[in-house]
Every structure is written in C-alpha cells, then in structure tokens.
Amino acid sequence: STSGWEVESEKQDIVFTKYGKCYMFNSGEDGHPLLTTFKGGTGNGLEIMLDIQQDEYLPIWGETEETTFEAGVKVQIHSQSEPPFVQELGFGVAPGFQTFVATQEQRLTYLPPPWGECRSSDFGLDFFPVYSITACRIDCETRYVVENCNCKMVHMPGDAPFCTPEQYKECAEPALVVLGEKDSGYCVCQMPCNLTRYNKELSMVKIPSKTSAKYLEKKFNKSEKYISENILVLDIFFEALNYETIEQKKAYEVAALLGDIGGQMGLFIGASILTILEIFDYIYEVSSSPFSTMCVNWVPLHYPAHLLLSFPQRHGTYNDFPILYAILFHYFI
The missing domain is CATH 2.60.470.10 (Acid-sensing ion channels like domains)
Structure with a gap:
C-alpha cells in the first residue's frame, strides 16, 4: 500500500x-x-x-x-x-x-562552465529526454554494445534487435567488461547541473x-x-x-571584483584630494591672516605693561606675559 x-x-x-x-x-x-x-x-x-x-x-x-x-x-x-x-x-x-x-x-545545484563542469538537464541523449548520470551511462552502454555486437541487451533502450544467448555470452558481456575496464574514455558522464x-x-x-x-x-x-x-x-x-x-x-564574480576595485580607488583618491585641499586651505589661512604678520614684528622681549588691558598699569618684562606668548606660539605651530 x-x-x-x-x-x-x-x-x-x-x-x-x-x-x-x-x-x-x-x-x-x-x-x-x-x-x-x-x-x-x-x-x-x-x-x-x-x-x-x-x-x-x-x-x-x-x-x-x-x-x-x-x-x-x-x-x-x-x-x-x-x-x-x-x-x-x-x-x-x-x-x-x-x-x-x-x-x-x-x-x-552545480555551476556550469567556466565555474564548474556540470551539464544541463536539456542536453540531448539518444534514448532519454532528460539528462542524468544513469541515463548517460545506459545510453552510452547501449551505443557501445550496438556498435560492437549489432544487438542490444534486454534492459537497453532503442530499436536494435535483442541479443541471442550466444551473442550475450560471446559479445555483449565481454563488450561491457572492456568498456568498464579499458575503454573508460568512451563513456564520460558529467554531473547534471540540477540533481535530485x-x-x-x-x-x-x-x-x-x-x-x-x-x-x-x-x-x-x-x-x-x-x-x-x-x-x-x-x-x-x-x-x-x-x-x-x-x-x-x-566564489568571486567579475562584478564584485570591479566593485571592490572601484571602492578602493574611490577611497584612496578621495582621501588624497581631501588632504591636498586641506594643505592648500591651511597655507591660505596662514598667509592671509593679519594677526600672523603683527605677531612676528610686534612681540618684544620687554613690553610696557600698560598696553595690555588685562594687566595693571605697570612696567613688566617678558616673563609677565605667558598667556599671550602661549597663544601666539600655538597658533603658529
């Protein structure tokens, strides 16, 4: 049942x-x-x-x-x-x-060439409409026996006449032995691309x-x-x-390879351009600032304290102005 x-x-x-x-x-x-x-x-x-x-x-x-x-x-x-x-x-x-x-x-599911070596299920065989390993082997054995003995065994498809008992013993069986042991290149059955x-x-x-x-x-x-x-x-x-x-x-398709190359090139080229632009921007800022020129010629070692608004009205030395010096030094560094 x-x-x-x-x-x-x-x-x-x-x-x-x-x-x-x-x-x-x-x-x-x-x-x-x-x-x-x-x-x-x-x-x-x-x-x-x-x-x-x-x-x-x-x-x-x-x-x-x-x-x-x-x-x-x-x-x-x-x-x-x-x-x-x-x-x-x-x-x-x-x-x-x-x-x-x-x-x-x-x-x-196997990959077809050039990635794999499978064969499509639509590949034509002489005696079977759908390609499979067993269909390929039976098809190949049938053609080999018919070519060498002019008859087929009882389990083989096709229209060739059935072998007699004498043909079985003297031709068909020995032909299959030769096919399996010595002439293996005659039957090369690849894996189908879709297999159940x-x-x-x-x-x-x-x-x-x-x-x-x-x-x-x-x-x-x-x-x-x-x-x-x-x-x-x-x-x-x-x-x-x-x-x-x-x-x-x-494992790795051409589209993925091109995408990775493009991504890396975009990353490196983009980073290089940004770095160059940053350098030009820094040079421009340094060269165009009026405070930089004033700082070079304006700071003496001894400076009257009454010119600084944040200090009391007295004379001082260089050591009395650490804040201004630190600010100017940091700016130029």
Missing part, C-alpha cells in the same frame, strides 16, 4: 534492468497520477510484503558475470525523471526481516515473532521456516516533509 492506498497491479510499471523484470512504483508514466503523502513517518509511504520464492531460483553450476549468491530483493529510490540503475545504485532487502527505510529528498537524490537510513526487525508465527502460518498457509526464508516486508517513508538544498555559488 502507499499512504494507506492499495497499490493495484495495473498501477505498477514493469521495467527491465540487468537483473531482468522489475517493478516501478509511482513513476507517473502511462497516465498514472503521482501519489503524494501528507505526513512523514512509518506507515505514510510505500509498504509492501514480498515472497521471494527461493525454491524458484535457478541452480548455480558455475560462476559467471551474472552469478549471484544472495537471496532477497534490490531496491532503488530515484526521481521520476531518472531511469533505474538497480545493479549499481540499489540496496538489498533480506527475507525474514521487516526493513524500514527513512528517506529525505536532497536537491543539488534521496538519502536513506535503514533499520530492520526480525519476522515473524514467536507470538505471530502460528497466526501467519494459518493466514498464508506456509510454515514458519518458509516465512523466515522467503517473506520480507519493506516500508519506505519520508523522515520529514522537507528537503535539503545544496547549491554551488561563485
């Missing part, structure tokens, strides 16, 4: 991956409306119970590139605009456990409990051993109804 709604089989989209047939929930494709949730926490997302039916697994007689030794399912959480890449980006869910997956949306990813925190509890084992045996008509070896419960939910934004910023 999804947010308490039962997920009908016709609302599940079938998608082929390197593992074979997989199911995609809430893809928004084929006219299916996108399901939304209004609360965070357990029970407010996707909750499914699966029977992995280990008895139906093919026996292993030898090791190949496709051989797997684990039992369980692989799950990938991705945006609707990004194709699944379960074989490399999926996480495992084991039988005999209920797995809780708390997720949070994260939106990343989902952080995950996993926790698990054992099922069934001793108290519920008998009830589940009757409900599913399966033994407790079968349930612990084949049944799993997956509960995916948002930890909170918010998202985290990580955005690259230009």
